[in-house]
Amino acid sequence: MLIVSLDEKQVEITPIEYDADCPFKYNNFVYRAALTSPTIANSGASNETKQQPGCAMIPEGVTQFIVRLPNPDAEGMNTSNRVENEVAIISLASAALAHLEQKVVPSVYGWGSAAGASPQGWILQELMPGTPVDAGFRTMDLQQKKAIFAQMAEILDALQKYQLPQTITGFGGLTFDQSGNTVSATMTSVDAGPWPSYEASFQGRLKVAIAEADKSPIIRGWRNNGVRERIDAFVESGLPAQFLSLASKQDKCVVHADFTTNNMLYDPKSQRITALLDYDFACISHPSYEFFRSFNGCGGQFGGWPGDEDNDLLALQDYKLHGFPSPLPLSSNTDGVKWEDMKAWEDELERVQVQRPRTTQGIEKAADVDAVLQMIIPWRITNPDILRLQPEESTMKCRDENEEQLVKMLDHLGF
Template sequence: MRLSNADAEGMYQETRVQNEVAILTLASAALRHIKPNIVPRVFGWGGASQGRLGWILQDLMPGVPLDNVFSPTASLEQKTAVLRQMAAILKALQDYPLPKSIQGWGGLTFDSNGAIVSAPMPSVGAGPWSSLENSYRGRLKAALDKADKNPYLKGWRPNDIRDRVDDFIERGLSAQFSDLTSSHDRAIIHADFTSDNLLHDPATGLVTALLDYDFSTILHPAYEFFRSFSPNGGRFTGWIADSDPEGQELLELRRAKLTGKFPSPLPTPRETPNGPGVDWELAQAWENELQRINVKRPSTIQGIDKLADVDELLGSLTPWRLINTDFLRMNTDEGQRMALRRMGEEQLVAVLDHLGF
C-alpha cells in the first residue's frame, strides 16, 4: 500500500495518484513482452482529496537493488548486461502507441468513462499543453511564479535578470524548437529511470522491476535523457561552462552523446571536487546498447542540443537548495544560503549569456 505524501514538495495532489496509475497502465501494456513482468500491477487506488491521502494498492515486486551491479568492483560485462535490458525497456516505452484519448503534453488522469486523458503535470501543477513548446513555456512561467514567492530568489528581479528571462520567453523560446524536427513526438516518460529504481535477480541477472512513477509524464522522448540515466553517465545536459576540468570533461561527454561517437582511446576518468569523474567505459557501453536496437537517443534527435539548453534554463530558475523547504530547514546558515544564491545567479546569467539574452 503506497500512500501519497501530502507534504511532498511541489507535487500537484489533485491528479498525482491518477497520473501514476495511468502511467502504470500504459507502461504495463508497453512492457508486457518483457519477462518477468517488471511493472507493478495495480489492485486498487484512490485519489487525494480534502483531508484524505491518495493511495495505490500494488504488487510488492521481487528482487534486490542494483547497487552491487553498478559498484566500482563490478565488471563492465555485468554492467552491460543490465544496460542491455534498460535499453530494451526504454525502446518499448518510446515505441508504444499512445491512446488517441491522450491529446496533450503533460500528466494523465481518467475521464468519466475510464479513458486515459491528458491532465496537469503532477510535478508542475500546470498543463496539459497543446505542444512541446507550450509545455516549456508553461513550465518556465510556473518556475518564475515559484521564484517570485521565494525570499532568496525574489523572482530574479535584482540586477534585471527577470527582464532577461522574460525577454527570452517572449522572443527566444520558439527559435530553440526550430531544429527539432520531431517536436510532435510523444512518449511515456518515466523521468527517474535510474538504477536506484530498478530491482534485479542476482541469480539470473534479470531486471525484475521498474519502480517509482511519481514524476512520470507524457513528453518528447528527449525528456527522458534530461531526467534519467545519471548513474551510468547517460543523462544529456544542456549548455555547460568549460571553465574548469570538470566542465571540460562533461562537455566532451556531451559532444560524444550528440554525435554518437566516443573518443578513441577513451579519456582517463578525472577525479573532481564532487567525486569521481565520468565513467567513460560505462557511458560508451550505454551508447552502444542504445545504438544496437536503434533507441531514440541524443545522436538521433535533431535539435536536442537547443532543447536541452531550454531545460537547463528551466532548472536554473529554481535552484533546489534554495527552494526545497526540507533542505532549508536543515541548513539554516544565512551566509551559506546567500552564497548559494550568488552561485545560482551566476549559473542563470551564464545560461542566459549563452542563449544570447
C-alpha cells in the same frame, strides 16, 4: 512493524526504506503489507474495485503487497490527479512492456484518489521480486553493467514505440475520464498543463517557475542585476527558436522521468531486471525529456550547456551527440565521468536503435531550455527542508553561485 486485523486476517505492515529522522519530506510512504494467510480467488477485490481503471484482479495465493501513500506535504506535487497519473502511467507501461520475457511493471490492485473527501491517496500494488540495482551497481564489472544497460535500452525502446491511446492528446500528466479512458491532465510534478506541444510545456513550466521565484524571499524573482529582464526576454522571444530544429517535436511517449538504478530491481544470479518502480514523476512528453531527467549514475543524463569550464561534461555532451572516440579519454579526477560506462550505455542504445541524443536533431537546444528552467528555481535555495538546515550564509552563497550560472547560460543563449 505494525500488525493489524483485516477481514479476519492479520496483516503485518513494514515500512520500506523509511527513516523517521530523515530531515527531508518523503514524496511517498511505501509499506510492505503481508497477510498471515494467502488470498483466495476474488477475495481481494470488490465489485467497485474490479471496475476501477488501471487495476488488475488480485491473483489467488498472494500474501504480500505494496501500499503506496503519496505524501500530501511533498514539495511541489499536485494531489488532484497524482494517484490517477501514476496508475494510468503504470497501465500504459505494463502494456508497452508486456512482450518482455520478464514482467517488470507491478500490477495495481486498487487505488484511492487524493482529490476526494480525504486528502490521502493510496495505491495497492504487486510486490515485485528482486534486489535494488543500485545496491550492487557500483561494484559490478563492465560486463555486468552492460547486461543491465542492454535491458534498460530494451525497456526504453518499448516505452518510446508504444502507441498511446488517441484519448491522450497533450503533453503532461494523465487521469481517467468518467468512462475509464486515459486522458491528458495536469503534470503532477508541476501542477500545470496539459499542453498542446513540447514547446508549450516548457513555456508553461517556465512561467510557473518564474512565479515561484517571485515568491521566494531569497531569489526575489532574480530582479537584481537586471537578470529578470533577460529571463523574460528569453521566455518571450528566445524559447520558440530553441525548438525550431528539434526533430519530431510532436512525438510523445511514456516518460518515466526517474529511470535510474535506485528505481530498478534485479536478480543478482541471472542479472535480469525484475522491476521498474516508482512512476510518481512519470508523464507524457517528447522522448528527449527522458534523457533530461533519467539515467543519472547509470549512463548519464543529457544536460544543457554545462559552461566552458567543465571539460568532462562538455566532452560527454559532444560524444553523446556525435559518437565516442577511440581510445576513450581519461577522467580528470576520481569523481569524474566514467567513460567506459557512458560508452557501454550508448552502445546498447544504438544496438536497439532507441531515439536518443545522437538521433534527435536539435536536442541540445531543448536541453538548454530545461537547464534554464532548473536554474530559475534551484533546489538548494528553494527546498524548505534544506533552507531550515542550511546556514543563511551558505544559502546566500548558493544563490550567488546560481545567479552566476544563470547569467552565463543567458549569455550562451544570446540574452
